[in-house]
Amino acid sequence: MTQLEQKILTFISEFIAKHNQSPTMKEIGSAMSIQSRGTVHRYVQSLVSKGQLRRQGKGWRSIRLTPQNERSLTILPLVGAIEEGKPLQPILEQSELNVSASLLGPDxxxxxxxxxxxxxxxxxxxxxxxxxxxxxxxxxxxxxxxxxxxxxxxxxxxxxxxxxxxxxxxxxxxxxxxxxxxxxxxxxxxxxxxxx
Amino acid sequence: MTQLEQKILTFISEFIAKHNQSPTMKEIGSAMSIQSRGTVHRYVQSLVSKGQLRRQGKGWRSIRLTPQNERSLTILPLVGAIEEGKPLQPILEQSELNVSASLLGPDxxxxxxxxxxxxxxxxxxxxxxxxxxxxxxxxxxxxxxxxxxxxxxxxxxxxxxxxxxxxxxxxxxxxxxxxxxxxxxxxxxxxxxxxx
DNA sequence: TAAATTAGAGAACAATTGGAGAACATTTAG
DNA sequence: CTAAATGTTCTCCAATTGTTCTCTAATTTA
Known part of the structure; x- marks a missing residue:
């Protein structure tokens, strides 16, 4: 993913969070100072082929986020729970603590x-x-x-x-x-x- | 690993932590006061051959850290400081809070x-x-x-x-x-x- | 001292990235 | 249905970057 692709992905993600609708090629272009819809389209296609975005249907505003971009990364191994004077209680069900999924977001x-x-x-x-x-x-x-x-x-x-x-x-x-x-x-x- | 190679490796690692993207040869050169991209390239190649770095793909910014040097990252915008009954104090110097750089690690x-x-x-x-x-x-x-x-x-x-x-x-x-x-x-x- | 090593500069070329816009197809609003 | 807006495909072009070289200077080593 190039620098500009990253910027575009972030913009789309925030646009959707804000407007509950994906932007058009022209809107993406405006935000990125790109005049050509064709050029924007090429970036979007590139992100789709890299699995960062997907398209739903054929109409306007049909860009969708892939699940990985709706949440971000996992972080730390969560090994157990401490309780007063008891042996360590291992946590098996969820073995990772996902900081960003819970805490991060455009807002x-x-x-x-x-x-x-x-x-x-x-x-x-x-x-x-x-x-x-x-x-x-x-x-x-x-x-x-x-x-x-x-x-x-x-x-x-x-x-x-x-x-x-x-x-x-x-x-x-x-x-x-x-x-x-x-x-x-x-x-x-x-x-x-x-x-x- | 020579002293300069160590410096370059550290720079790349910190650059990635900060920008979520590897630096270009020119950017590394600027930080190290090396004018020639070719010279920088030679150092990078040396680090790759020593297993300290790897390359992903052929494009720009394709330098990657090897797992031993890797830290994942999660960044939140840090907008200011709250103090009792005072106006919000904007934090200008470091505008991002890098959660994982401080908290993550293999240990x-x-x-x-x-x-x-x-x-x-x-x-x-x-x-x-x-x-x-x-x-x-x-x-x-x-x-x-x-x-x-x-x-x-x-x-x-x-x-x-x-x-x-x-x-x-x-x-x-x-x-x-x-x-x-x-x-x-x-x-x-x-x-x-x-x-x- | 002479040779080898290390370090940097920069030229030359290839590859990638980034952008404009024409032409046409498709979708949507009225 | 019709017109406007949007999506898609395409070619052309410029700028930047990566890579490979050779050359030079300084330093180290034999």
């Missing part, structure tokens, strides 16, 4: 956390949290929220009518309550990781 | 944690910890230890002469002290992750 990003406001939720200073972009969230999920278009908070959220309560996971800190219109949800925390 | 594995013995260290029930295999560890690192070839403990370790103290990160639990010969270190915790 994901990572934030590094500073401070201890979420310490009781096991999110420590220096940890990274993986966020799925969304502008709404359920009660009691941990969200990234922008307050007054200025400061950012990583807090558990709970709605009370026209107000939103942002609850820290730290007994030494207090909840903050804002009118709904002052709080803009940026995303919800779907994962967390730490390097020691 | 790594994952355990799923059950129980709350490490709760004060931010390791909660259901979390996954990434372990680097080793049979020795420094004081105050979190280790996976096998006790009497039977039960497994995830605890902070401290040596006291011929005894080893295994310290839980939980105020409601007590340290356990064993004679050195009863405790077999399996590895140390180098990372942790959680799926919400």
């Amino acid at each position: 994901r990003f990572v934030l590094k956390v500073t401070g201890d406001s979420m310490i009781d939720a096991g999110i420590l200073d220096g940890d990274f949290v993986i966020i799925r972009k969304t502008d709404s969230a359920d009660n009691d999920t941990i969200v990234v929220a922008l307050i007054d278009d200025g400061e950012v908070a990583l807090k558990r959220m709970r709605k009370h009518g026209d107000r939103i309560e942002l609850i820290p996971a730290n007994k030494n800190r207090l909840s903050l309550i804002y009118p709904t219109e002052r709080v803009h949800i940026q995303g919800i925390v779907i994962g967390q990781l730490r390097f020691l | 790594r594995f994952v355990l799923k944690v059950t129980g709350d013995s490490m709760i004060d260290a931010g390791i909660l029930d259901g979390d996954f910890v990434i372990i680097r295999k080793t049979d020795s560890a420094d004081n105050d690192t979190i280790v996976v230890a096998l006790i009497d070839d039977g039960e497994v403990a995830l605890k902070r370790m401290r040596k006291h002469g011929d005894r080893i103290e295994l310290i839980p990160a939980n105020k409601n639990r007590l340290s356990l002290i064993y004679p050195t010969e009863r405790v077999h270190i399996q590895g140390i915790v180098i990372g942790q992750l959680r799926f919400l």
